[in-house]
Amino acid sequence: MNTFLPFSKPTIDESTIAAVGDVLRSGWITSGPKVAEFEKQLSAYFGGRPVRTFNSGTCTMEIALRIAGIGAGDEVITTSISWVATANVILEVGATPVFADIDPVTRNIDLDKVEAAITPKTRAIIPVYLAGKPVDMDRLYAIAAKHKLRVIEDAAQAMGSSWNGKPIGSFGDFVSFSFQANKNITTSEGGCLVMNNEEEAKLAEKFRLQGVTRSGWDGIEVDVLGGKYNMTDIAAAIGLGQFAKLAEITAHRRKLAQHYFATFGADFEAQTGAQLPPQDFENTNWHLFQLVLPDSITRAEFMEKMKAHDIGIGYHYAPIHLFKLYRALGFKEGMFPVSEHVGRQIVSLPMFYAMNEADVERSVAAVKEVLLPR
Numbered sequence: 001m002n003t004f005l006p007f008s009k010p011t012i013d014e015s016t017i018a019a020v021g022d023v024l025r026s027g028w029i030t031s032g033p034k035v036a037e038f039e040k041q042l043s044a045y046f047g048g049r050p051v052r053t054f055n056s057g058t059c060t061m062e063i064a065l066r067i068a069g070i071g072a073g074d075e076v077i078t079t080s081i082s083w084v085a086t087a088n089v090i091l092e093v094g095a096t097p098v099f100a101d102i103d104p105v106t107r108n109i110d111l112d113k114v115e116a117a118i119t120p121k122t123r124a125i126i127p128v129y130l131a132g133k134p135v136d137m138d139r140l141y142a143i144a145a146k147h148k149l150r151v152i153e154d155a156a157q158a159m160g161s162s163w164n165g166k167p168i169g170s171f172g173d174f175v176s177f178s179f180q181a182n183k184n185i186t187t188s189e190g191g192c193l194v195m196n197n198e199e200e201a202k203l204a205e206k207f208r209l210q211g212v213t214r215s216g217w218d219g220i221e222v223d224v225l226g227g228k229y230n231m232t233d234i235a236a237a238i239g240l241g242q243f244a245k246l247a248e249i250t251a252h253r254r255k256l257a258q259h260y261f262a263t264f265g266a267d268f269e270a271q272t273g274a275q276l277p278p279q280d281f282e283n284t285n286w287h288l289f290q291l292v293l294p295d296s297i298t299r300a301e302f303m304e305k306m307k308a309h310d311i312g313i314g315y316h317y318a319p320i321h322l323f324k325l326y327r328a329l330g331f332k333e334g335m336f337p338v339s340e341h342v343g344r345q346i347v348s349l350p351m352f353y354a355m356n357e358a359d360v361e362r363s364v365a366a367v368k369e370v371l372l373p374r
């Protein structure tokens with residue numbers, strides 16, 4: 001009997017659990033010294049750039065848009081193959097989402113399509129690094145510079161990823177990360193935003209807590225409309241324990257990904273019509289290991305058959321532009337054909353830190369059972 005292999009699972013070590021217990025006993029359980037320490041360590045990792053933590057990797061992007069002054073009348077270009085948060089934040093600030101289709105190989109936003117979508121109203125680009133694989137960062141920032149656009153990187157999945165040896169987040173404009181439970185490192189829920197200067201960081205602090213600025217013993221002022229987005233010390237204690245293992249986690253995921261390719265073998269795509277991800281062991285942190293299924297099987301059928309083999313399958317993502325909320329804005333089928341095809345057939349195979357090579361072999365054996373004619 002096999003035990004069920006989920007597609008993702010967090011690993012929290014005993015010392016992290018003990019650190020959370022210490023916070024709970026300390027008498028200070030909201031934002032405090034642990035948050036300050038987590039931000040300090042993150043900032044060091046991101047080459048000294050200012051970093052602030054939040055209670056999600058969604059509000060980080062909304063706050064970046066607000067700091068950039070983006071709102072009604074402005075267009076923001078993004079991808080349809082992401083968690084819906086990526087486009088929702090554009091609507092949240094009153095701006096207009098503009099989708100650009102994806103590249104069929106990387107499944108990330110196609111930068112040629114981004115350039116084609118730029119209008120005089122375009123103010124920003126929100127690229128997503130699906131599965132932790134960055135886009136061509138040199139090209140992205142060349143486009144942004146040429147058209148004077150802000151970039152809010154949705155690097156929710158890209159903690160530990162890099163570009164030419166530099167960590168994602170250590171360069172660029174706004175870079176947003178998520179520490180949601182399934183991400184490579186977690187705080188249970190949470191996120192952080194890397195910014196360009198202290199002025200932006202001060203504004204981020206205001207947006208994160210009701211727009212409040214304090215001074216002296218009892219001075220309080222409110223000059224912008226903020227929300228309630230602060231991270232707790234309970235979450236930050238989890239984050240500190242996880243962050244200490246980032247390099248180890250990333251290395252292990254790369255090893256698992258390599259084992260996936262080796263176990264699938266060179267003929268797998270030709271034999272099944274399924275499409276493997278690009279083999280990138282330099283830049284991507286392998287947040288996900290995703291297959292695009294052949295059209296001969298529906299995703300639901302594949303998921304059901306994998307479940308019968310005790311293998312959990314994730315779905316990342318349904319095309320955002322085809323959700324009712326977005327259809328009501330005028331988006332419809334046929335507008336972004338690559339996104340629509342990938343969105344119909346993409347699946348995420350098990351990939352998490354506590355997995356071993358035997359788990360990869362089990363996962364691949366089940367995929368082959370389901371996809372190969374017998």
Ligand SMILES: *Cc1c(COP(=O)(O)O)cnc(C)c1O
Binds near residue numbers: 055057059082129190
């Ligand atoms: C997880 C994720 C988000 C949202 O992060 P939360 O912390 O859940 O708010 C946004 N975009 C992408 C691509 C994600 O994977």
